Amino acid sequence: MFRTFGPNEVWYIVMAVQWTLLLSAVAFAGGAAGGIAIALARVSPIRPLRYFALAFIRVFQGTPLLMQLFLVFFGLNIFGVGINPWVAAAIALTLHASAYLGEIWRGCIEAVPSGQSEASWALGLGYRDRMSHIILPQAAKISVAPTVGFLVQLIKGTSLASIIGFVELTRAGQIINNATFQPLTVFSLVAALYFILCWPLSLWARHLEGRFAIATAR
Amino acid sequence: MNYQFNFAPVINNFDQLIYGALITIQLSVGAILIGTLIAIPCAAAKTAGIKPLAWLVNVYIEVIRNTPFLVQIFFIYFSLPALGIRFDPNTAALVALSVNVGAYATEIVRAGIESINRGQVEAGKALGLKGHQIFRYIILKPALRTIYPALTSQFIYLMLTSSVVSAISATDLAAAGNNIQSATFAAFEVYLVITAMYFVLSLGFSGLFSFIGRTAFRYPLAR
Numbered sequence A: 001m002f003r004t005f006g007p008n009e010v011w012y013i014v015m016a017v018q019w020t021l022l023l024s025a026v027a028f029a030g031g032a033a034g035g036i037a038i039a040l041a042r043v044s045p046i047r048p049l050r051y052f053a054l055a056f057i058r059v060f061q062g063t064p065l066l067m068q069l070f071l072v073f074f075g076l077n078i079f080g081v082g083i084n085p086w087v088a089a090a091i092a093l094t095l096h097a098s099a100y101l102g103e104i105w106r107g108c109i110e111a112v113p114s115g116q117s118e119a120s121w122a123l124g125l126g127y128r129d130r131m132s133h134i135i136l137p138q139a140a141k142i143s144v145a146p147t148v149g150f151l152v153q154l155i156k157g158t159s160l161a162s163i164i165g166f167v168e169l170t171r172a173g174q175i176i177n178n179a180t181f182q183p184l185t186v187f188s189l190v191a192a193l194y195f196i197l198c199w200p201l202s203l204w205a206r207h208l209e210g211r212f213a214i215a216t217a218r
Numbered sequence B: 001m002n003y004q005f006n007f008a009p010v011i012n013n014f015d016q017l018i019y020g021a022l023i024t025i026q027l028s029v030g031a032i033l034i035g036t037l038i039a040i041p042c043a044a045a046k047t048a049g050i051k052p053l054a055w056l057v058n059v060y061i062e063v064i065r066n067t068p069f070l071v072q073i074f075f076i077y078f079s080l081p082a083l084g085i086r087f088d089p090n091t092a093a094l095v096a097l098s099v100n101v102g103a104y105a106t107e108i109v110r111a112g113i114e115s116i117n118r119g120q121v122e123a124g125k126a127l128g129l130k131g132h133q134i135f136r137y138i139i140l141k142p143a144l145r146t147i148y149p150a151l152t153s154q155f156i157y158l159m160l161t162s163s164v165v166s167a168i169s170a171t172d173l174a175a176a177g178n179n180i181q182s183a184t185f186a187a188f189e190v191y192l193v194i195t196a197m198y199f200v201l202s203l204g205f206s207g208l209f210s211f212i213g214r215t216a217f218r219y220p221l222a223r
Helices: A007-015 A017-042 A047-061 A065-078 A085-111 A114-122 A127-164 A169-180 A183-216 B008-012 B014-048 B051-065 B069-083 B089-114 B118-126 B131-168 B173-184 B187-216
Strands: none
Touching: A007 A017, A007 A169, A007 A183, A017 A047, A017 A085, A017 A127, A017 A169, A017 A183, A047 A085, A065 A085, A065 A127, A065 B131, A065 B173, A065 B187, A085 A127, A114 A127, A127 A169, A127 A183, A127 B069, A127 B131, A169 A183, A169 B069, A183 B051, A183 B069, B008 B014, B008 B173, B008 B187, B014 B051, B014 B089, B014 B131, B014 B173, B014 B187, B051 B089, B069 B089, B069 B131, B089 B131, B118 B131, B131 B173, B131 B187, B173 B187
16 A cells, blocks of 8 residues: 555655755855845945845844745746746745844954954055955854854755745655655655754854854953 | 735734634743753853763764754654653654753853852852752852853753744744745745734843843942
């Protein structure tokens, strides 16, 4: 009556990890580009830009990721693009990551001592030189640990793409469970695979945090 | 773009959305209370350095924090019945949310407990306070005061995460949206309104938390 749970089923679930990784990579790349724009807008001298970035962050941090996915998924249809879970998930997770990384990186930019900014003013550096040569390189160093931490959250977030029908690790697990009805084995395997992806990153983030704390201790 | 927006299905079924929002609030508040009750003893065990217990707590925290909530709730709702543990959808949702927030809160409470100066504890001992009094008045309360902002933003994040429980047909706000959407096909309008409702809920939670923070963690001496 049911399909048996054998090596093929395990392989199907394991191979779905690549879609989870691909979606995470796309969302992280897009989110990094969007995040740097949001972070710069958030600390910009231009007031409307600051307000726009603040509103963007508030909206994306104040609403569920699942609703963001639904709105992009059904919203694409309104613009006549048609229903495509892969595109919708990539766009929604990119916007989501932009807001979170924007807020994290804003904090890192503001953590650079203001004397650095003042010194670059005194040296007559313009906005572009000040940001690209003085502020951002120092902010980047501070940002590594929290960014890796967010990457874990993003990988876990890609599981929600399964609800709009994108076949990644969680959806692959559901499909195999529906065919074999071995929920204990299937979801243990799915959880273990996520754990293998996320745990090393979590440990790495903690290690970086510890090293950073030692480096900045006075 | 020649799409006709149609908000009539949302307005006509608004009572369902209100009911869903109430379930979302119930689940979130319930999970916050149970999660805190899980977090305090777990954080105490971890900081006290009781080896096997601290190890168990670590396993719990790492497993929960490194797997998606969606997989956790699938495990609780679909896999546990194979071991003879059965929940209806809303109970499964409450259990999953509590277990999830408990792990995150444990780490936050632990950081708070570790921020307490050892000298405070020694002063408590010198004053003749008993162990549980020291834990409650000298360690826990100042620790909670320190970590309150971090804890409450975790709780707001939990409330937003609770939308995922609609995936196991619990009857929360997101599920109310799924029902209206599948009956009326006004998907975008329905989810737009629901997203706005979640936003209002998050503002409400954050307002409520700052009110509670101001009253519960006031220092006893007036300035």
